[in-house]
Amino acid sequence: MKKLVKSLYLLYFFLKFKNWSIAHFLAKDGFPLDRIQEISVKDGKIVINKTGQAFTIDQIAPCKSSFDLLLTIVNHDQVKIDTAGKEVYITWDGVRVKVDSFENYYVASELFIEGLYSLHYNKSLVVCDVGMNVGVASLYFAHMSNVQKVYGFEPFKETYDAAVANFNLNPAINHKIVPYNLGAGGSTSDLVIPLSNVDSATKSTTDFVLQHLDTDAVKTVTVQIRDIQEVVQEIFTNHPSEELFLKLDCEGAEYEILEKLDGSGLLPKIKVIIIEWHFKGYEPLEKLLTANGFASVVFPRPTHTIKDMGMIYAFKM
Template identity: 30%
Template sequence: MLIGIYFKTIKKDQVILETRNKLKIKIRTHSTDIMQLGTVWFTNDYNMPGFEIRDNDIIVDVGAHIGLFALFASQFCKNGKIYCFEPIKENYEMLSDNTNLNEIKNIIPLNLAVSKENEHVRIYLDLDESAHSIFPQGNTFVDVKSTTVKRFFDEYKIENCDLVKIDCEGAEYEIIDSIPEEYFSRINKIIIEYHLIDKKLELYQNLLKKLENMSFKTKTRKISEDMGMIYAMR
């Protein structure tokens, strides 16, 4: 929180932070980027026991935002691949900047949404750059290109995926629901930031049931009344 207050006093729109191991991270000062940085790097939401990232992992990051998780993962995944999906142009450009800034060759930024459809999806924009959603929230929206997990796996010849990370403001339900059973067998671990739509539990409960039916063991962690984390592992 103190860091966030400090950033609000900075006149520059963007700053570059440097970690102890020399990773450079470009963030926007007048945004929630610093909060997202804390979620990934300090609260260990994506570094739970059993979900450690390994050197040769194949990772799919759905809702990559500006690349904070991808940069975190790149510290450990040196010889694997980190595929990053980010549909919003401004976030995607920051993701690409952060990748290029560190000369990381195994992060692959993709300017696409992941959904249940192969062509286009409408995303409603929020003042919080990390909270754009497929669910209507105001009148500002963009139509973006989209793919499915199945199509992506086919096009990139993904036979084994060590980790799928999903943080896409409510789209997690249709994404998981649209994955064919035989493609679930290619995925070892899934981390989802879930969002309760209109505070209804049915979608969340069905999501857990779907994962368990696909032979995943699940653990959950509540963050607030309407969101939390799901950790699924075979």
């Protein structure tokens, strides 16, 4: 039955666009028929009708699992996509990042369109970005006029290098970012972990998260983790006049990080904390935050791969 449906899709897309390669691409990956009027085909490229933006199949391929996401991004008035060369770049309010995977498109959408970290705070801040990934959030924070410095922590070398490349695209603000090819956790250690066959945004150093991911049974990678207590204390020492904003998107390490900050007495000294939780629920995190004088708001954000995840926005009262 599925083969028949795809064959009908293929015929429909070919009759509409007169291009077998594009018809096969759209049919194979299930382009939503209810949005078909938003695109056309010209000179062997897929054109977004609203903007006139043209994509090759290779450029659009990272979003083949979610054409809706791509169409939402390219049709957004405040986001510009550069497809002039082989690589694709997204620009938002002067911030420019390379997008070469679905996860990078997704993260750009979360920050630039949804405003996941759209924090309006009129005091001088320093940001500790744990789970820097390819640097989109660090750039977003550095773009804020009241943010004086961003310290970013990313343990995976390939992902870290991609972040540095994105920082180099933004010379007007990259001086505010201090990146580390390190993770942050409950203690300082070197971890040997199995390689996971997932995009950068879902790589993890924690055992309970790795159990849910597709990992290689043979290949491993060694990553360095630094004690979050040392990280935060050093930031306080270097920035006695700024308030600290802690962002945790670290695929499971958020639990041990908050426990360590609670045990060390540093947690109540932080003013703002935004956490993405994974697999173990928000309750243990919220309990620690409440005990340390934070008011928090919880937003579940399940995905098709991770049902137990979401955001916590916490503010020291």
